[in-house]
Amino acid sequence: MTVSLHHCPAPAKLNLFLHVIGRRPDGYHLLQSVFQLIDRCDMLHFDLRADGRIVRTTDVPGVPEEQDLIVRALRLLADEFQRRHGRAVPGIDVAVDKILPMGGGLGGGSSDAATALMAANQLWQAGLSADELMALGLPLGADIPFFIFGQTAFVEGVGEAMQPVAGPDCWYVVIEPGVSVPTPAIFGAVDLTRDTKPVTISDFSRDQSAQNELGGFGKNDLQAVAVRLFPPVAQAVEWLGSYGQARMTGSGACVFCAVSSESKADEVVAQVPAAWKAWKAKALARHPLKSLLQNRAVVE
CATH class of the missing domain: 3.30.70.890 (GHMP kinase, C-terminal domain)
Structure with missing residues (x-):
């Protein structure tokens, strides 16, 4: 079994356009956009633990560990692992090299969470499909499914409905x-x-x-x-x-x-x-x- 995955990229995205076309009764806005991945990335590093704990080993200024989307996403995956396999996950350490700004519109926090879900799914041998990981991440953030989808996408709804589309090579x-x-x-x-x-x-x-x-x-x-x-x-x-x-x-x-x-x-x-x-x-x-x-x- 692999015990570590280092230098895992969490890329930024750009909204090539972003239209608000309506609003649902629950207050969520209905959007249309094209999400474009770019090669500016946070970098995450994962190491298995033996005690079942999920630990962020680096400080992220302004983001307490309990509120971090990375930690919250991994806890959801750990709960799903327990439900499917009838045993606890081995635990994981996560270190974050953070370069994407918070409040920048680049999706950095959601991208970090998506990278964590994809990496831990493999490290823990959890066995979730991409669609299952997308559904797991959606309640935490509407952008998380896109980063798991992992390609240029025409996005609708509140961000959960995606179709692949060719973006500019620039x-x-x-x-x-x-x-x-x-x-x-x-x-x-x-x-x-x-x-x-x-x-x-x-x-x-x-x-x-x-x-x-x-x-x-x-x-x-x-x-x-x-x-x-x-x-x-x-x-x-x-x-x-x-x-x-x-x-x-x-x-x-x-x-x-x-x-x-x-x-x-x-x-x-x-x-x-x-x-x-x-x-x-x-x-x-x-x-x-x-x-x-x-x-x-x-x-x-």
């Missing part, structure tokens, strides 16, 4: 404006657009085939609220907009722009004002952990 420049945007503040705003006309996956695919300008489909309905409440987001959108179609990802705060090459990304990053953190990232067609786990399984 580089992105991403700016962290230095603020953390709380998602409830955006979705709770009275001026949030909640009635954008629905689109179809073919609308997006046709636009990707026809357009010359990268990243031009649709809009982010949450952006208008975020730029009003958080001026640094507005400033980042305006500045990056001089290099292409700049928009916010998720509920913010990060702002991104697609560019045609790595050299162009380097050029733009070099010009970003010192007050902001900026970096480049490559679009990913598939979650990098999938290959890692498959290769380990073959070796074993």
Whole structure:
């Protein structure tokens, strides 16, 4: 049995567009989006224990262990393991190299939890399918199923309904404006657009085939609220907009722009004002952990 899995990537995602098309009676918003994985990743490291405990061995500023989506997801998986196999899991240590910002709209916490579920499923030999892991993670966060799905996706509902779609093969420049945007503040705003006309996956695919300008489909309905409440987001959108179609990802705060090459990304990053953190990232067609786990399984 494998006793450790180190250097497990938890990639960020970008919302290439994000439309709010309605609201359910329970208050949840109905969304349409395309989620694009990128190669900017947190890195997680897992080691089996002998005492059945689930322990986060590194500090994550601002996130107590009991509230961490990683720990909560692993506890759900441990409960499911107990139900299926009639015995307790051996336990696990989790170390986190955290680089994705919290409140950035990049899905970092959800991605960490998804990576933890996929890695522990293999380490514990729990035997859950990807669909079962997605269902297990959904109550913790609507983005978790996407990261387990693990490829560019046209997303609907509250984030749980996904279809694979071809995204652009490009580089992105991403700016962290230095603020953390709380998602409830955006979705709770009275001026949030909640009635954008629905689109179809073919609308997006046709636009990707026809357009010359990268990243031009649709809009982010949450952006208008975020730029009003958080001026640094507005400033980042305006500045990056001089290099292409700049928009916010998720509920913010990060702002991104697609560019045609790595050299162009380097050029733009070099010009970003010192007050902001900026970096480049490559679009990913598939979650990098999938290959890692498959290769380990073959070796074993």
